[in-house]
Amino acid sequence: MKRDYLRVFDLDREEFLSLIEKARELKINRNISYCPLIGKSIGMIFEKPSTRTRVSFEVAIYQMGGHPVYLSPRELQLSRGETIKDTALVLSRYLDALVVRTFEHEKIEELAKWATIPVINALTDLHHPCQAMADTLTIFEKKGKFEGIKIAYVGDGNNVANSLIEAAALTGANITVATPSGYEPHKESIERAKKFTEVTIINNPFDAADDADVLYTDVWLSMGEEGNEDKKRKFKDFQINRDLLKKAKADAIVMHCLPAHRGEEITDEVLDGHQSVVLDQAENRLHTSKAILEFLLTQ
Known part of the structure; x- marks a missing residue:
């Protein structure tokens, strides 16, 4: 079959x-x-x-x-x-x-x-299930485990977020998604994932990043949404930058599925910094x- x-x-x-x-x-x-x-x-x-x-x-x-x-x-x-x-x-x-x-x-x-x-x-x-599998491999390579790992996803509750939530469920990692109200991930993915692991949806990126092992983001505007300035304004406080990274664990890794809109959802300083694993993530x-x-x- x-x-x-x-x-x-x-x-x-x-x-x-x-x-x-x-x-x-x-x-x-x-x-x-x-x-x-x-x-x-x-x-x-x-x-x-x-x-x-x-x-x-x-x-x-x-x-x-x-x-x-x-x-x-x-x-x-x-x-x-x-x-x-x-x-x-x-x-x-x-x-x-x-x-x-x-x-x-x-x-x-x-x-x-x-x-x-x-x-x-x-x-x-x-x-985006193929991306989620590469993400999961990257987390295991860098952290050596899934159990007890806290993933903080900051940004749009899009296809990448939905698949990452499902991957967390199958590995036992915990995941917190911080997104503006109205942009939450797919409800069905959340509810199914909650049967296996801890899934938290909040509106404060700093609370999500607190003590996180993994900081993950994606573009605010997905393919087909280019030019949506109203949506972009709603996400202006959901950027992975130096201040947000300080809330995570000292050895936290930074992930992005790419392509990145530098200066929007993530700063150059963080994307190119020593905690970034985006190229390993892409290779995987x-x-x-x-x-x-x-x-x-x-x-």
Whole structure:
């Protein structure tokens, strides 16, 4: 039976942690030839811009012996009105998996419903599960554990926040999200996560950062929201800067999924500072992409 990875909660705790361990193993042995995807072709549909996600998946597929097939949305018949159902059924006859970045989460759910091959969510407006797996690997590398770790996410309760909450639930880390009223993460992700770990939603970033092991932020304006000056004004006090970092533990790490709007959600001083792990975080997209692909395509 085929599996999809559309959100973090598509995996159980044991599966999620095993993928983190597999990604660590692949990272350590990155110079050793390992090609479990020989003979397999993976389609990549990106309706939104992408740097880390597209490159990490394309390189991961190639390094594991597979063939990445980039499918521009403008060149697919989807752009001329072909149904998602027909597209999914046809592509399933050619490909071994699909990596998809799109807008509405319902669209990727519809694609996965009809596809007979694994579908991987490379970002939707609601979830970013591949990012969350790389984030989790990074936290483990830097802290050596999950239990007792406090993650403070400061900023928009967006797709990154939703997936980070679900990842915290599966690892046992505690997470506090500080966001302006009305911008809280998805309620369903919060309620499900609370069955496994402590999830706190507040409106004060300094309270969230207090004694935190991890300070995490993302852009205030997601793709498609550019120019929303009213929203930007509401987030002006939700910046990771020197003062906020002082509230966290002395050895706290700073995370950002990138791209960053420097001077908005995070200052240059912090993003480029010695506590920042954003480049390790970005690199880990490659290793976790490999783990996800192997899990879904070699069962």
